[in-house]
Amino acid sequence: MAEETVDQKRLVVSTSPHIHDKKNTKKVMYVVCLALLLPIIGGVYFFGIYTLLVVLVSVITAITTEFLAKRLRKREFIMDGSAIVTGMLFALVLPPRIPLWAVIIGAAFCIAIVKEAFGGLGHNIFNPALAGRAFITVSFAGLMTSWIAPVKSVISLDSITSATPLGEGFSYAGSTSDLYIDLLFGNVGGCIGETSALFILIGGLLLLATGVIKWRIPVVYIGTVFLLAWLIPGQDPVFHILAGGLFLGAFFMATDYVTCPMTAKGQFIFAFGAGVLVILIRVYGSMPEGVAFSILLMNAFTPLIDRHVKPKPYGYIPPEKKSRFPLKKKAKTTDVADKPDQDSSTDKKEGKK
Amino acid sequence: MSKTNFRADIVPILFLTVVVCISVIALAYVDSITYEKIETAKLEAFKEKLSVHFSDMTDFTSNDANDCYVVFTDNNTIGYAVKTIGSGYGGTIEMLVALEPTNLSSTDDLILRGLSVISHSETPGLGDKITQSFFLDQFQEVSFSGIELSKTGGDIDAISGATISSKAVINGIVSSIEDRFDSLVELVSSVEVS
Amino acid sequence: MVHILKNLKKGIINENPVFILLLGLCPTLAVSTSIDNAFGMTAAVMFVLISANIIVSLIRGVTPDRVRIPVFIVIIATLVTIVDLTMKAFIPELSKSLGIFIPLIVVNCIILGRAEAFASKNTLADSVADALGMGIGFGIAITIISFFRQLLGTGEITIFGTHVFSAPGLFDNPMSVFILPMGAFLVLGCLLATLRYMGAIESG
Numbered sequence: 007m008a009e010e011t012v013d014q015k016r017l018v019v020s021t022s023p024h025i026h027d028k029k030n031t032k033k034v035m036y037v038v039c040l041a042l043l044l045p046i047i048g049g050v051y052f053f054g055i056y057t058l059l060v061v062l063v064s065v066i067t068a069i070t071t072e073f074l075a076k077r078l079r080k081r082e083f084i085m086d087g088s089a090i091v092t093g094m095l096f097a098l099v100l101p102p103r104i105p106l107w108a109v110i111i112g113a114a115f116c117i118a119i120v121k122e123a124f125g126g127l128g129h130n131i132f133n134p135a136l137a138g139r140a141f142i143t144v145s146f147a148g149l150m151t152s153w154i155a156p157v158k159s160v161i162s163l164d165s166i167t168s169a170t171p172l173g174e175g176f177s178y179a180g181s182t183s184d185l186y187i188d189l190l191f192g193n194v195g196g197c198i199g200e201t202s203a204l205f206i207l208i209g210g211l212l213l214l215a216t217g218v219i220k221w222r223i224p225v226v227y228i229g230t231v232f233l234l235a236w237l238i239p240g241q242d243p244v245f246h247i248l249a250g251g252l253f254l255g256a257f258f259m260a261t262d263y264v265t266c267p268m269t270a271k272g273q274f275i276f277a278f279g280a281g282v283l284v285i286l287i288r289v290y291g292s293m294p295e296g297v298a299f300s301i302l303l304m305n306a307f308t309p310l311i312d313r314h315v316k317p318k319p320y321g322y323i324p325p326e327k328k329s330r331f332p333l334k335k336k337a338k339t340t341d342v343a344d345k346p347d348q349d350s351s352t353d354k355k356e357g358k359k
Numbered sequence: 360m361s362k363t364n365f366r367a368d369i370v371p372i373l374f375l376t377v378v379v380c381i382s383v384i385a386l387a388y389v390d391s392i393t394y395e396k397i398e399t400a401k402l403e404a405f406k407e408k409l410s411v412h413f414s415d416m417t418d419f420t421s422n423d424a425n426d427c428y429v430v431f432t433d434n435n436t437i438g439y440a441v442k443t444i445g446s447g448y449g450g451t452i453e454m455l456v457a458l459e460p461t462n463l464s465s466t467d468d469l470i471l472r473g474l475s476v477i478s479h480s481e482t483p484g485l486g487d488k489i490t491q492s493f494f495l496d497q498f499q500e501v502s503f504s505g506i507e508l509s510k511t512g513g514d515i516d517a518i519s520g521a522t523i524s525s526k527a528v529i530n531g532i533v534s535s536i537e538d539r540f541d542s543l544v545e546l547v548s549s550v551e552v553s
Numbered sequence: 554m555v556h557i558l559k560n561l562k563k564g565i566i567n568e569n570p571v572f573i574l575l576l577g578l579c580p581t582l583a584v585s586t587s588i589d590n591a592f593g594m595t596a597a598v599m600f601v602l603i604s605a606n607i608i609v610s611l612i613r614g615v616t617p618d619r620v621r622i623p624v625f626i627v628i629i630a631t632l633v634t635i636v637d638l639t640m641k642a643f644i645p646e647l648s649k650s651l652g653i654f655i656p657l658i659v660v661n662c663i664i665l666g667r668a669e670a671f672a673s674k675n676t677l678a679d680s681v682a683d684a685l686g687m688g689i690g691f692g693i694a695i696t697i698i699s700f701f702r703q704l705l706g707t708g709e710i711t712i713f714g715t716h717v718f719s720a721p722g723l724f725d726n727p728m729s730v731f732i733l734p735m736g737a738f739l740v741l742g743c744l745l746a747t748l749r750y751m752g753a754i755e756s757g
Contacts, residue, residue, distance in 0.1 A: 078750070111728075119739070123746070144735065145728040147485035371617040378624050382631040389635045396642035404645060482729070 035087030037218050041209035042094045048205040049198035052156040053102035057198045061097040063106050067113035068093030075122035088127045092116050095135035095258060098199025102154055112142040132305045133265050136298045153195040170196045189248035200251035210257030223277040224256040230281025255297040265305040271315040280304045412457035412473040413438055427543040429550050436460050438472055441539050445531020448523045449480040456532055463544050466503050474498035486524035494518055506532055557682040564686025570663045571694030572748055577663040580654045582737040585699035588712050593647045595692035597655055601632045602664050603684040609672040610680035625668045633658045701740045706732035
């Protein structure tokens with residue numbers, strides 16, 4: 007994250023060597039918290055003050071669980087803000103009228119099992135917030151599929167059940183452009199934080215501008231979904247990228263440092279794979295929404311991707327290639343003769359850099 | 360390896376052969392005493408499933424493929440039953456559809472007497488509501504053409520939050536009955552002749 | 554006598570097949586959805602384990618070394634098939650809910666493991682004690698796991714149709730994840746972690 011000081015093309019920040027910067031985990035996490043405030047405000051505006059309670063309970067549970075887990079593991083508890091981010095993200099992917107006890111169970115699961123049981127921040131395989139959501143979805147399928155229509159009143163506790171735009175049985179009365187506008191501003195049923203694409207986009211741009219996240223994953227992820235929806239007949243690409251939690255997932259969850267690949271190439275594969283999965287689940291699968299599971303599945307692939315697109319270690323010179331079939335060496339003379347030339351030329355190029 | 364050593368090469372083979380022979384005898388003996396019990400247990404279990412819909416049944420007969428049934432009280436036919444299979448959210452849903460003894464000129468004549476789920480693997484707490492009476496009771500005294508979700512003009516309300524499982528039940532019934540209608544007709548006519 | 558007691562205790566505590574040796578996890582994870590299943594599975598495993606240990610121990614003097622594993626497998630497979638047929642004939646309900654996992658006892662590594670590692674080298678009495686201990690150890694482990702899974706997953710504890718108690722709150726909103734396969738791993742993982750934390754399992 008030191009691009010401001012170094013020519014971006016020369017030094018890609020990934021694996022070591024690193025250049026030190028004032029930015030640290032704590033600061034990054036607080037910027038993310040700040041960016042997440044927007045979707046939360048949106049959630050409170052559309053679904054009432056109860057959603058704020060959900061967020062607070064989720065965050066408090068996350069911090070408490072982290073504290074307890076660190077005590078159990080006899081590790082020092084550091085208030086690095088990651089628990090706050092997990093708590094906020096988890097609350098944002100819940101239905102607006104979820105009972106608070108389910109929030110507590112879910113948030114505790116996020117931290118205790120998904121994060122701390124694997125070794126704490128930096129060691130978790132899956133994005134804690136999404137894994138928590140998957141856990142709650144499997145546990146309380148009924149609760150997690152009861153959506154309400156936006157109430158647009160902060161104090162209201164009313165709830166009219168309604169389907170989400172991606173859900174079955176959803177019908178929209180107005181014209182397509184009205185639907186787009188409603189989706190953009192969030193005037194539709196759905197999770198607390200996923201309804202307003204615009205708020206999430208502003209938050210995401212804030213993250214991009216501060217250099218907390220890179221453009222690659224969100225752009226490739228959303229782009230893949232758009233492209234595939236456009237290619238498949240009968241699908242509306244604009245609807246597909248605005249509906250559901252795609253923006254929230256793309257900016258805040260897929261970009262999680264810990265659970266996405268380290269290299270640029272790896273991130274492309276990661277985001278592309280997630281995009282394909284979203285479309286597969288939404289169009290051909292039996293679930294209406296697939297963002298959460300697409301990211302979780304690609305999280306599972308991350309170590310594999312990282313292994314395959316291993317970046318060249320700093321100062322590494324590739325060994326001269328040997329023929330894999332020593333007996334056929336004579337037949338392959340031309341190949342063998344060509345290769346060292348190529349190698350040496352690339353070496354020279356690198357040397358010039 | 361040139362010369363066969365009796366102790367090292369033949370004895371193990373003989374020993375294993377003897378063990379296998381003893382095992383076969385033991386298994387044959389156990390099978391001979393349990394075979395009939397297993398068959399009757401299976402039959403009883405199935406009879407119980409049928410008698411949910413035909414409380415006064417005394418006997419039933421099935422076709423060779425074991426998917427269509429005619430149910431009797433003494434010697435009067437009181438109804439039919441067809442095994443149906445739907446592909447649900449978590450796997451196959453096996454169901455038993457009980458039918459009124461209507462005449463069988465086409466599938467439109469069929470009237471459902473009831474539905475029960477034999478086996479399924481739907482999501483607990485959501486899709487598994489297909490086994491609850493509030494859903495299954497909807498299939499009582501419904502004509503075959505009414506087996507459709509109320510959303511698309513039929514008589515069956517989907518379980519909220521489990522549309523896929525509800526649809527699987529309906530599609531399974533419709534497609535299985537359409538497939539097996541001919542064999543049901545065949546079975547019924549063969550029963551009437553005899 | 555001391556020997557026999559030691560062998561009995563070993564399977565239950567120090568070498569508990571599930572919690573410490575981590576053997577036979579497939580049936581443990583798969584059928585531990587209810588206490589009924591756990592008891593049924595334990596009974597089946599116990600029968601096979603004890604009979605296999607008895608037979609293997611009796612023929613240990615005459616079994617040629619080269620074919621001992623096939624011989625053990627044939628013995629175990631025969632016993633399992635007997636259990637399977639008997640259960641189907643006399644307790645069809647339980648047999649249905651245990652399903653494929655009764656035939657799969659054949660490949661349960663506790664049984665072959667004990668036959669190979671213990672019964673083929675020890676006297677009849679010791680082998681029976683070992684089988685009993687291992688069987689009880691397995692039973693305790695699978696019962697604990699299924700207790701938690703049934704309680705959390707359905708909100709109530711019912712043993713063979715008798716309602717024992719239902720947890721307030723949980724009963725209305727059971728966490729069905731614990732009935733699903735994922736729940737088995739979660740419960741086993743948490744139990745192992747707790748045991749290790751309490752020092753029951755020596756780490757490393």
